[in-house]
Amino acid sequence: MSGLLGNHFITQIGILVNDIEKVSAAYADFFGIEKPEIGITDTADIAQTNYNGEATEARAKLAFFDMGSLQLELIEPDHQPSTWRDYLNEHGEGLHHIAFAVEGMKDKIMLLEGKGFPLQQKGEYTGGRYAYMDTFKELKVILELLENDK
Template identity: 65%
Template sequence: MSKNMLGSNVITQVAIIVEDIESVSGNYADFFGLEKPNIITTDPYEKTQAQYRGKPTEARAKLAFFDMGSLQLELIEPDEHPSTWRKHLEEHGEGVHHIAFVVKGMNEVISRLETKNMPLIQKGEYEGGRYAYMDTQDPLKVMIELLENGED
């Protein structure tokens, strides 16, 4: 049996790309009988240092989070700039974009996945951590997001 490539098998988050986060977040709140979450906008490039396919991108998105016990449901409404979110919306429409895992040693995990032909698509920083989207669509049929919280 081979070692777990992520160092974790706990799915932390499922994310859905949407065109109208106000409407869809209201629908989910009604469906689950929850408060509609605050909608936040991701930080600008100066803070995120976001890269899409190896190039800097000004991409931003509106986000809404529903905490559902051990799993978080994330809604993402992308802006017009190049990103994995925008590409998904244009090519596939609304729907599931990724599942996320919290990892330790982000760079090592990225390297390990890339040696298995699962390349890095997009990465960036957020308050308190960093994220990376890996192209795992072919072998796993869904994109994987890596989340690492804390210091570099």
């Protein structure tokens, strides 16, 4: 498969919100589906979140809607330094990222950084890891790489 990521299938769209309870209820009503459980990202010791090269305690409330082949992620960040918080402060609520499943996270990060797309934030979650690459200048959105453990 050609391309920098090895695939071109968007698996997730991430949307930043100020009030996840309100917005997830609105999505559930709009689509006539069940409102998902709202979770919170792991604590720093587990998540090992790193933003612009610095460790951060940042956490976020998350709600996931499975929309067929695509997952919609709502993100309500806390006030610690993170891509979520800075982007929300700067741009307001709305689209933050599109995500792609990858294999070989470290290699993909190095490849993208070599093409001029710096790593913005990375972290771990139960069952995998994520990385936000700053592709905004060229692609007008941040790309998230998702690697799930086999």
